[in-house]
Every structure is written in structure tokens, then in C-alpha cells.
Amino acid sequence: MSERPAQSQSYPGHTGDMAPEPKDEMRDYTGSGLLEGRRALITGGDSGIGRAVAVAFAKEGADVAITYLSEDDDARRTADLVTATGRRCVTFGGDLAEERHAREIVRHTVRDLGGLDVLVLHHGTQTPVQDVREIDDAQLRRTFDVNVFAVFWTIQEALDHLGPGSSIVITGSINGLRGNKTLIDYSASKAAVMALTASLAQNLMDREIRVNCVAPGPVWTPLIPSTLEPEKVESFGRQAPMGRAADPDEVAPSYVFFAANRTSSYYSGQTLVPAGGEIHPG
DSSP: OOOOOOOOOOTTOOGGGSSSOOOOSOTTOOOOSTTTTOEEEEETOSSHHHHHHHHHHHHTTOEEEEEESSOHHHHHHHHHHHHTTTOOEEEEESOTTSHHHHHHHHHHHHHHHSOOSEEEEOOOOOOOOSSGGGOOHHHHHHHHIIIIIHHHHHHHHHTTTOOTTOEEEEEOOHHHHHOOSSOHHHHHHHHHHHHHHHHHHHHTGGGTOEEEEEOOOOBOSTHHHHHSOHHHHHTTTTTSTTSSOBOHHHHHHHHHHHHOHHHHTTOOSOEEOOSTTOOOOO
């Protein structure tokens, strides 16, 4: 990845305003039918890792539904990339911190795609602080409503539609494994959903629904310039052993692996950590 200048955006950020723009369209990816005929819902699928996952799934033969907060242009671009592969794509805008919306997206996906086989819970929010006392009640609730409660609500609703052979993939974070001194509530929320992954894998074993987690390290997505200080953006990812942040295209294949029974039928309760060579604990 080329050097990045210091930059900032208003939250939740837009791909077109990033310099350089991330590689998130899976242009060099060739599918092999791993998800042929499957129907997938990807939360946070408008840009970054979510976009790359949506395109990769489509190239593997899946029809896709994506959710997003308010980034209409990015969502339209992702939908265009998916439909260009010959697969269907539907988009749902709205705030997953609202339980009604979190449950509604599942029902609407089933209505529009005719069912649901793969659920990818990738949406998330973060707000850095220098002192834990800066985290007020509103921020703490917002972080956990989006990153944790919405995951529970969506899964609860989806279980009426997921059958044997279905797959749930939850996005964790390297920060959920080892913490982060400024992303305090975010790290705690990611640790929570990573523990949820292990618990649900056990709970849903008899139903033959697999539940796994992808916990990325630093990845160049719109969340970074829209939540970090400009000087932090400039140096983002240099702490990784590889000395750089990943592009979303480098992380999306982990989701394909967990979504496809052909590649991961004996995996449940597991975490993949694409983190540029960082060895994670546990």
C-alpha cells in the first residue's frame, strides 16, 4: 500500500474521499462456485471489508443483501459490483442500534432473496479516547448497541431462517484479543462478540449451524479517517509486523473460507486473525 497523507472525514466516512482509495473491489479474485445458490446478508457491507466480502461472495455464486448506516453512494457502488457478477444485490440503509431495524433487515433479506444461508455480522463503530473517564454513558451505550446488541438481535431473528449447513461469521478485532489503550469501549465490545462466537458455536452445534469469527488487525477502510486523528491516520498500520495496514481485499477471503462448507465444514467456534503477522494470545 502506498503512503497515506494525514486526512480526516466526518463519520461514517466515504471511500471516494480516501487517499489512496482502498483496494476493496476484489478485481483480481476468481470464484469457483463455493457459494453457488447461497443467500447472504452482510451488515456493514457498503464499503471496506464488507464491500470486498460482498463482491467475493457474489463471485462465488451467492446473492447478497448488504446493510449500511447512511453511505448511499458507497452502498450503490457495492450493489453495482455485485450485480456485475450476475448475482442479485439488495441494500438496506438504517441504524442497527435500533432493534426494530436490526430484526427487520433479516426479514427483508428473506423476503427479497427468498431465504438466508449465510449471515455476516460486520458492522461496527469506534470512538478513541485518551482517558477512560471521557467515555460517557451515551458513547458507551452507542458502542455496545451497535457492536454487541445489534449482533444479538440480528442473530436471534436469523435463526428462524438458518438451517443445517448455514454459517454465521462475526467480525471481531485484534483489539478484542489484546486490548487497545485508546479504543477502550470498542475493544471491550469486540471481546464480547468474540466470546459470543464461541458460545453460539456450541449452542448451535446440534442444529448444524457453524459460527466463526474473523478478527482483523489494521485495515484501511473509511472507518479509519472518520474516527482517528489525522496524524494517527498517517501512521495507521505501521505497528503491524508487516509494517502496513491491510487492504480489504486481503481480508475478505477469510470470510469466504468460513462461509463455504466445502472449505470449512469442520470449523466452528474458531477465529482467524489476519493481522499482518501479529501473534495473538490464546
